[in-house]
Amino acid sequence: MAEVPFAEATLQIFRGNREDGKTVDYRVPLVPGMVVLDALHWVQSHQAPDLAVRWNCKAGKCGSCSAEVNGRPRLTCKTRMDSLPLDQPITIFPMKAFPVIKDLVTDVSWNFSVNRKIPPFQPRAGVVWKMDQRDVDRVQEFRKCIECFLCQNVCHVLRDHGKQEQFGGPRFFVRTASLEMHPLDGVSRAHVLKEELGIGLCNITKCCTEVCPEDIHITDNAIIPLKERVVDEFYDPLLRLVRKIRSAKKI
Amino acid sequence: MTSRYEVHEHDVLIIGAGGAGLRAAIEALSQGVRVGIVCKSLLGKAHTVMAEGGIAAAMANVDTSDDWRAHFRDTMRGGKFLNNWRMAQLHAQEAPERVRELEQWGALFDRTEDGNILQRAFGGHTFKRLCHVGDRTGLEMIRTLQDRGVHLGIDVYMECTITRLLKDGNRVAGAFGYWREQGRFVVFRAKSVVICTGGIGKAWKITSNSWEYTGDGMALAYEAGADLMDMEFVQFHPTGMVWPPGVQGILVTEAVRGEGGILRNKNGERFMERYDPKKLELSTRDVVARSIYTEVRENRGTEHGGAYLDISHKPADYVKRKLPSMYHQFLELADVDITREPMEVGPTCHYMMGGIRVDAETAQTSIPGLFAAGEAAVGLHGANRLGGNSLSDLLVFGRRAGLAAAEHARGTETPTIDYSHIDESVQQMLAPFERLDGEGPYAIHSDLQTTMQGLVGIFRCEEDLRRALSEIETLKERAARVHVEGSRLFNPGWHLVWDLHSMLTIAEAVTRSALARRESRGAHSRIDYPALDDAWGKKHNVVVRNAGTMTLVEAPVLEMPDDLKQLLAEDSGAK
Numbered sequence: 001m002a003e004v005p006f007a008e009a010t011l012q013i014f015r016g017n018r019e020d021g022k023t024v025d026y027r028v029p030l031v032p033g034m035v036v037l038d039a040l041h042w043v044q045s046h047q048a049p050d051l052a053v054r055w056n057c058k059a060g061k062c063g064s065c066s067a068e069v070n071g072r073p074r075l076t077c078k079t080r081m082d083s084l085p086l087d088q089p090i091t092i093f094p095m096k097a098f099p100v101i102k103d104l105v106t107d108v109s110w111n112f113s114v115n116r117k118i119p120p121f122q123p124r125a126g127v128v129w130k131m132d133q134r135d136v137d138r139v140q141e142f143r144k145c146i147e148c149f150l151c152q153n154v155c156h157v158l159r160d161h162g163k164q165e166q167f168g169g170p171r172f173f174v175r176t177a178s179l180e181m182h183p184l185d186g187v188s189r190a191h192v193l194k195e196e197l198g199i200g201l202c203n204i205t206k207c208c209t210e211v212c213p214e215d216i217h218i219t220d221n222a223i224i225p226l227k228e229r230v231v232d233e234f235y236d237p238l239l240r241l242v243r244k245i246r247s248a249k250k251i
Numbered sequence: 252m253t254s255r256y257e258v259h260e261h262d263v264l265i266i267g268a269g270g271a272g273l274r275a276a277i278e279a280l281s282q283g284v285r286v287g288i289v290c291k292s293l294l295g296k297a298h299t300v301m302a303e304g305g306i307a308a309a310m311a312n313v314d315t316s317d318d319w320r321a322h323f324r325d326t327m328r329g330g331k332f333l334n335n336w337r338m339a340q341l342h343a344q345e346a347p348e349r350v351r352e353l354e355q356w357g358a359l360f361d362r363t364e365d366g367n368i369l370q371r372a373f374g375g376h377t378f379k380r381l382c383h384v385g386d387r388t389g390l391e392m393i394r395t396l397q398d399r400g401v402h403l404g405i406d407v408y409m410e411c412t413i414t415r416l417l418k419d420g421n422r423v424a425g426a427f428g429y430w431r432e433q434g435r436f437v438v439f440r441a442k443s444v445v446i447c448t449g450g451i452g453k454a455w456k457i458t459s460n461s462w463e464y465t466g467d468g469m470a471l472a473y474e475a476g477a478d479l480m481d482m483e484f485v486q487f488h489p490t491g492m493v494w495p496p497g498v499q500g501i502l503v504t505e506a507v508r509g510e511g512g513i514l515r516n517k518n519g520e521r522f523m524e525r526y527d528p529k530k531l532e533l534s535t536r537d538v539v540a541r542s543i544y545t546e547v548r549e550n551r552g553t554e555h556g557g558a559y560l561d562i563s564h565k566p567a568d569y570v571k572r573k574l575p576s577m578y579h580q581f582l583e584l585a586d587v588d589i590t591r592e593p594m595e596v597g598p599t600c601h602y603m604m605g606g607i608r609v610d611a612e613t614a615q616t617s618i619p620g621l622f623a624a625g626e627a628a629v630g631l632h633g634a635n636r637l638g639g640n641s642l643s644d645l646l647v648f649g650r651r652a653g654l655a656a657a658e659h660a661r662g663t664e665t666p667t668i669d670y671s672h673i674d675e676s677v678q679q680m681l682a683p684f685e686r687l688d689g690e691g692p693y694a695i696h697s698d699l700q701t702t703m704q705g706l707v708g709i710f711r712c713e714e715d716l717r718r719a720l721s722e723i724e725t726l727k728e729r730a731a732r733v734h735v736e737g738s739r740l741f742n743p744g745w746h747l748v749w750d751l752h753s754m755l756t757i758a759e760a761v762t763r764s765a766l767a768r769r770e771s772r773g774a775h776s777r778i779d780y781p782a783l784d785d786a787w788g789k790k791h792n793v794v795v796r797n798a799g800t801m802t803l804v805e806a807p808v809l810e811m812p813d814d815l816k817q818l819l820a821e822d823s824g825a826k
Binding site (some may be wrong): 030031033034035038039044045049050051052053054055056057058059060061062064065080100101102103105108109112115116120121123129130131132133136139140144146147179182185190217 | 366751
């Protein structure tokens, strides 16, 4: 563990609510291996007992403690203080793409409503419950998602253009991919992808992939193959006809 | 008066949305009743998400000799025969079907060569029995259950804390609580209530548990007049992280040992050879935790007061594939590459074997209409839980609780709520804002953790436990005068006040029970009574509320039928 060159750090934390807010500086003593969430907890128990922060596992497994640290969307439980420049204040803001409730806590309820639009897993008729690890591996990548919503937060379709009504966002393309590519699933979600989740709006800038704390290749492994499925289903009449006739096994 | 809070109505109200709560909700919904589920966090963040190693179920996919009898026998032996035998039997018999069901709902487990669900070895299990998804089994399980429940149509009330169960005469009538976000109060009227709120790890300083684990459900049930039982049995998981300080207590999955990890002390000695030469690292958790603790106490610990756990003899690719989150956790938080060097580990407060006393078949408590399942309930695990038996517990008894709660609701009239109780609760919740002096809740919580860590830990003695009781008494007095700053809008300080109330209640129950049991059994080790005592092996400590005072009574361990006794007497046919 590297020695910490500073005894203290300054956190510049957004304090406020939906209407109004400002940053407030807090001095925090450093200990080896400290993460930003530890520092926030220190502020809570010593200086600002009502500082609102969401967290659960503090081990990178639940995806609750997302925030923007020095302008970068991160899990605060996995962001080490010694990885940040400590000679200047560390800014901590709530995720920008979601409405602020208070301080670092945002209203992420929209995500839960998007999830309801996605048809659940449905096994093919007469399926035998055997699978190859190889086929499972491909899908397990998507199922690693801890729903931290950092990918949603940085997606410019949501963050800058506010298209929450028409667009599902990377998280729910990953979710859909995990169902579509399930080796035994028997439903097509191409229509939902096109009409309800607006996958066409994604122009593959890969911002989502860059921030994913689980290193899911969101763009390459989930979004692009799903876009191809939509193209096949809606824009390739021959393939569509063949599919219909054979009620083909899914890839 | 009703303008001060909203009212929701359900046939079945479930408190807690981890594995047990979600499984209960799914079962109750399939019975055609109206189901609501309340959780303190966002949906999908409950503690189940952190479960790593796997679900124990005798599916015999890898070791074909396995069957429910062997699983039953391992569970009873691991629990030092203090388990409710009927729960252990139901659990062993029904777990495989519950796992298959998860798969049919879309869960994707790791596979065997021939395409079945892969199973791994774990402490105390005679056969390879844990169905798993790398080291993130809990995430797969909660996501599967969550999506199943949402698509079936459960009403989910997220970020809502229940502070009181409401009763109509003797039976349950619903629950009172507040929205964490806005701080408004809320009343749920329900014919059946199922408590699935998990454990109490946050009362200890070094714990693998999240902030949610404050014993709420146990405290709610106790205050409503239900029995708590076996509260002295707190599981310290042998392997939590010990360095750096900020990560202390974070879980290191038992799957590291299941996959071949070796424990050594600072002298390089494989010390488990001295404590359990047969099972070594795959001994039960109580034994491994005590062994590590003893090595450290006798100055054979590592630099930061733990033991070395080494998996680096396995190929790096294998480690990254089977233990991906451990690999990242150590690399990112501790600068340790586990494919090349050992981890430093030590015991961390992990699980509560004790809990709300329930009927084995229906999960009903002594209060009509009140049910409990999962870690909040007691019975399956006896004096020590085997790894992997928790996830299967959630599924088996979550389902049973949901089924029985729906049946109870169908045969019951809508209860009447006594609104004076609600007014009383509102006053109680607002009082910390109105006090002008008094301290905040954080320091009291921290002091409680110090007390429990130091005096009610792995090894206990009468003197320490008595001191702990008197310290808890002082902490209760401080908590009664607690003051909160700020508004009711998402105010963690205010939230902690009620969590602290629950923790203090349950910490007292643990300490009183630990003081009463003058023997060492499973996870309860008394240095002043270091041996098993047959007389204590026949009885449980039951905690009841008697005229407002916490009281302990003894209850006999249920007598097992002869065929099961016979089963236990047989050799396990271990490898």
